[in-house]
Amino acid sequence: MGLVIFYNTAFSTSEDITDVKSTFLINAGKELFFSKELSYDSQVACSSCHIPEKGFQDGYERALIRGKVLSRNTLSILNVNRYLNYFWDGRAVSLEKQIEGPLFQKIEIGSSKEIINKLVFSNTLLFNAFNLSKAENTQAFVISALKAYCIDVSTKTTRYNQFLDGNISFTNQELSGMELFFGKANCSNCHSLPNFTDGKFHKVNKYRRKIILQSPGNSTNVSDLKLGYDYGRGNVENGRDALFAFRTPSLFNVSITSPYMHDGSHRTLDEVIDYYNRGGDIKTGPLYRLGLTNKEKKQIISFLLTLSDSNYIKSQ
Numbered sequence: 001m002g003l004v005i006f007y008n009t010a011f012s013t014s015e016d017i018t019d020v021k022s023t024f025l026i027n028a029g030k031e032l033f034f035s036k037e038l039s040y041d042s043q044v045a046c047s048s049c050h051i052p053e054k055g056f057q058d059g060y061e062r063a064l065i066r067g068k069v070l071s072r073n074t075l076s077i078l079n080v081n082r083y084l085n086y087f088w089d090g091r092a093v094s095l096e097k098q099i100e101g102p103l104f105q106k107i108e109i110g111s112s113k114e115i116i117n118k119l120v121f122s123n124t125l126l127f128n129a130f131n132l133s134k135a136e137n138t139q140a141f142v143i144s145a146l147k148a149y150c151i152d153v154s155t156k157t158t159r160y161n162q163f164l165d166g167n168i169s170f171t172n173q174e175l176s177g178m179e180l181f182f183g184k185a186n187c188s189n190c191h192s193l194p195n196f197t198d199g200k201f202h203k204v205n206k207y208r209r210k211i212i213l214q215s216p217g218n219s220t221n222v223s224d225l226k227l228g229y230d231y232g233r234g235n236v237e238n239g240r241d242a243l244f245a246f247r248t249p250s251l252f253n254v255s256i257t258s259p260y261m262h263d264g265s266h267r268t269l270d271e272v273i274d275y276y277n278r279g280g281d282i283k284t285g286p287l288y289r290l291g292l293t294n295k296e297k298k299q300i301i302s303f304l305l306t307l308s309d310s311n312y313i314k315s316q
């Protein structure tokens with residue numbers, strides 16, 4: 001096991017609002033993020049799926065909790081400052097709305113007003129932070145504290161950013177990879193600057209397989225789980241274009257967030273590049289054959305590796 005350094009609070013992002021940057025709120029958010037007492041059965045915390053050592057995801061193809069496999073691959077929270085809508089299908093338009101999902105759904109944390117009150121009033125750190133905050137009730141406080149923590153841990157340091165700032169130079173391999181990414185390989189058409197995502201939805205991923213779908217809401221009844229397709233954006237919006245389309249993920253931290261895609265169907269970056277190189281598997285999709293040589297594929301991967309948070313890359 002190598003060395004992993006976690007919380008780097010020396011940097012801050014300019015778009016944060018003052019309250020979100022307050023240290024007391026971030027500390028409360030951290031306490032809550034790791035607290036299993038938030039859940040109805042004291043078994044599950046946000047950190048059960050968003051594991052710091054695994055780049056704030058879980059390493060599973062699809063999330064696994066209380067012995068059940070959920071519908072989708074766990075997104076890392078290291079990129080939350082880079083999106084305007086949240087989840088693989090963009091169904092939450094604010095981070096607050098996003099956090100409400102896992103917090104109150106029985107299949108994830110399954111918290112409630114009563115559980116939250118009990119926790120906040122019995123924990124000095126949380127109680128003091130609640131009093132300092134402008135939140136009108138404990139639920140609103142918990143959501144804004146979790147939001148503050150998620151934004152605080154977002155990635156700020158990468159080789160790519162250091163390169164942009166003129167502090168380091170790229171190797172020839174990384175430079176060629178960057179040129180391919182923005183040129184011949186057409187990646188930047190969707191993974192566009194500055195965040196390597198256009199925030200839009202595309203039909204890119206592999207074959208479609210039926211999976212066990214979770215019933216939304218508060219049911220934990222196994223008989224409510226049924227087999228079906230994940231329609232992605234099609235669950236949120238009408239029209240053919242939305243069916244099976246998923247949000248373009250930011251490519252920051254790709255070296256630490258495998259397996260890839262909304263269903264974790266690609267295990268390695270080599271697999272992903274091969275997939276794009278053959279023009280994908282969907283005949284009517286937006287991808288086409290790229291004609292990349294093996295050398296060029298390696299160059300693209302070298303460039304992709306510069307996008308990962310240096311605080312999370314394990315040494316040795």
Ligand code: HEC
Nearest residue numbers: 045046049063065072073074075086087088102103108146
């Ligand atoms: C059971 C595992 C699990 C738990 C527990 C969990 N999450 Fe998640 N989280 C996921 C999965 C899976 C997704 C992607 C779901 C989707 O797209 O439908 C996700 C998505 C997210 C996102 C969206 C990121 C993006 O790029 O859009 C954020 C933020 C997040 N979770 C924060 C939290 C917080 C805060 C908690 C605790 C209140 C939490 N999660 C608890 C599995 C989990």
Ligand code: HEC
Nearest residue numbers: 185186187190202204205246247248249260261262276286
């Ligand atoms: C037509 C738009 C489009 C193009 C072009 C494109 N991507 Fe993607 N990319 C997406 C979408 C959408 C997803 C998520 C698909 C899904 O989960 O169903 C994705 C997923 C990925 C992932 C998985 C990330 C994760 O965290 O799971 C990687 C890596 C990736 N793309 C790299 C690339 C590279 C490298 C190229 C160029 C060779 C490229 N993409 C070209 C839209 C695109």
